Every structure is written in C-alpha cells, then in structure tokens.
Amino acid sequence: MKISLIVNPNAGRKKGLDAAARVAALLEGAGIECTQFVSTRPGGTREIAESIVPSDWDGIVAVGGDGTLFEVVNGLLAHAESVPVPLGLIPVGTGNSFIKDLGIESVEDAVARIVARHTRRIDLGLFTSDAGTFWFANLLGVGFVSNVAYRARKYKIFGALSYVFAVFEELIGLKTTVVTLEIDGRIIECDALFVEICNSRFTGGNMLMAPDALIDDGELDVILVRRVNRRTVLKLLPTIFSGRHVEFPAVEVFRGRSIRLTSEEPLMLSPDGETFGRTPIDATVHHAKLEMFG
Missing domain, CATH: 2.60.200.40 (Tumour Suppressor Smad4)
Structure with missing residues (x-):
C-alpha cells in the first residue's frame, strides 16, 4: 500500500511537520509506504493536490485542518470528475470540525482507519x-x-x-x-x-x-x-x-x-x-x- 501525504506545515500552530513525521512512522510501522509532499506557501496544498496523479497511489492523505482539506479536495477535483482513490485527513488544524463526523478525534484515530483501509463515501457541496x-x-x-x-x-x-x-x-x-x-x-x-x-x-x-x-x-x-x-x-x-x-x-x-x-x-x-x-x-x-x- 502506497500513501501520499500532503502536508500543511503551518496547521495547528505549526504542528503540521511533526504530525506528518508521526503519521509516516506509524504507517511505515504497519508496512505502508508513504511519501511526504510539504507545502511551502499559502495555497500550496491545493497546488500539490493538482499535480499529483491519484492513480499512482492507494490513498492520498492531507495533514492539516478543515482549510487544508478544502484546498486538497479542490486541487484533486480541479481537472477531474472524481478521485479514484480514498482521501484521508490527519486532524492537526485549528478547529478540525469536519473530521468529527467520520468519528475521528486524533492522529491515531485517523491512522488506524488508513491502516484498516476503512472507508466511506461522503457528499460534497459545490458553490459558485x-x-x-x-x-x-x-x-x-x-x-x-x-x-x-x-x-x-x-x-x-x-x-x-x-x-x-x-x-x-x-x-x-x-x-x-x-x-x-x-x-x-x-x-x-x-x-x-x-x-x-x-x-x-x-x-x-x-x-x-x-x-x-x-x-x-x-x-x-x-x-x-x-x-x-x-x-x-x-x-x-x-x-x-x-x-x-x-x-x-x-x-x-x-x-x-x-x-x-x-x-x-x-x-x-x-x-x-x-x-x-x-x-x-x-x-x-x-x-x-x-x-x-x-
């Protein structure tokens, strides 16, 4: 299993990099290969998501909060009608509001779902x-x-x-x-x-x-x-x-x-x-x- 991590280093009062390192260690300990792509500027996580080829991975995981998820979702769907692999979120943002509806409250919760390959389909809103x-x-x-x-x-x-x-x-x-x-x-x-x-x-x-x-x-x-x-x-x-x-x-x-x-x-x-x-x-x-x- 190969996972790409799209990392917002400024998430959660600049805890993004530390969280990504923890996630990488946990995933690799479970035999999952992962590669980190770290944003270097505002809007960078969207740019990374746009450039990634989803089919090269078994899953794409955003490390950040609700704003990071927003950028990554819009990046992945900027030039495609769908995302062919599951998307994950490691909650290290200011509010981490959305992820609560997936029953995830911590980094460890999120990693456990990835390791178990436990997924569900969700709705998205679209606005103009x-x-x-x-x-x-x-x-x-x-x-x-x-x-x-x-x-x-x-x-x-x-x-x-x-x-x-x-x-x-x-x-x-x-x-x-x-x-x-x-x-x-x-x-x-x-x-x-x-x-x-x-x-x-x-x-x-x-x-x-x-x-x-x-x-x-x-x-x-x-x-x-x-x-x-x-x-x-x-x-x-x-x-x-x-x-x-x-x-x-x-x-x-x-x-x-x-x-x-x-x-x-x-x-x-x-x-x-x-x-x-x-x-x-x-x-x-x-x-x-x-x-x-x-």
Whole structure:
C-alpha cells in the first residue's frame, strides 16, 4: 500500500511537520509506504493536490485542518470528475470540525482507519460566487459567521477558542442584512444575522451548528438565524456547543439539494473556514462524491 501525504506545515500552530513525521512512522510501522509532499506557501496544498496523479497511489492523505482539506479536495477535483482513490485527513488544524463526523478525534484515530483501509463515501457541496466555483466538505457560511471567521484568523494561537473570541468582537458592530434564500424552489426572504449551508455538523471546532446533518444523505442542511439583538446572540452562543440553538424561535432549519442566496448588500463567505468571496451564491450537493478513510 502506497500513501501520499500532503502536508500543511503551518496547521495547528505549526504542528503540521511533526504530525506528518508521526503519521509516516506509524504507517511505515504497519508496512505502508508513504511519501511526504510539504507545502511551502499559502495555497500550496491545493497546488500539490493538482499535480499529483491519484492513480499512482492507494490513498492520498492531507495533514492539516478543515482549510487544508478544502484546498486538497479542490486541487484533486480541479481537472477531474472524481478521485479514484480514498482521501484521508490527519486532524492537526485549528478547529478540525469536519473530521468529527467520520468519528475521528486524533492522529491515531485517523491512522488506524488508513491502516484498516476503512472507508466511506461522503457528499460534497459545490458553490459558485464572485470568486469562482469551489467544492466544500464541511459548510459554507454567510454573514455573521463569516465575519467571525475573518476575525478568528488573528486569534489562531488560541486554537478553537479563536472563534469564541471573534464572536465577541463581532458583536460590537452587530448588523443584519435582508437575504433571499431559494431552497429547491422554496423562497424565504428575511432580515438575517447569518446563514450556514452545512454538509456536516460541526463548525469552529466543537460548535454543533447543524445537529442533524449527515455527510452522506444527499442533502445540505441550511441554518438560518433571523434578526436578533446582542442579548439574544449571547444566549444563543453557548447553546451552539450542544446544538440547542435550533430550538430558539429566531433559528430555522431547512434541507435541500439546490440553494441560491442573494442579499441586499454583498456578504462575506467562509467555505470550510476559509475566508474569501461574497454573495450571491449558488450551491448544490453532490451525493457520494468522494471516498474517505473514516
């Protein structure tokens, strides 16, 4: 068995290289040959993924977090309709949100799935905005949540807590925007704080944004939070960790396969924790698009 490791050295407060060395040692100890490809600049993991010939390997494994997975998936699918070998993720990022839905919580968990060749097929989302067309595995945020993701970048030293700090900073200038959502032909128009289009359940580490989302059901869960004041946001925040926020009157949950979102003014986007692009967006789900170790 031959595995290629695509390594983000800056993941998890620059723990990527150490994690890759641990993974390589564990895999080689199990009789699996592996080769490391280390990114040397922002966007480098996508470039590596684009250049790799998947059929030369028995599996491709990203070493990093949700952002690294985002880059690698988009690199692998940049010039191909599918990936012919399983993709893995070694969780060493800031949040490591997506991988939790595969039941993986540690480097050792991830390696065990690779050694056992245990895989499952997952859905991917595809969205188009002013920045282009991209795949996402975790979620696509719009509005308040995206502003938080932008702010969280400067707090990355604090790991998953960076998102909590960013929330409180964003509250200072809290604002909402009128949005129009079209979900499988159904129209919803409202003054919204944020919208999350979710393929998986978690965001920002342990925030259970879409508690009932499934990564293989052929649908995207849409979490819509209508206009609320600061006091309500402060009440909502702690409940997101348990998924109880969906019980608030201002929170609505929809499911669909095709989603269009427009807004009165352009809103920032945060696909899989990355920060680029603005509304309007069109998003679709692609069932069982990718095979992953998990």
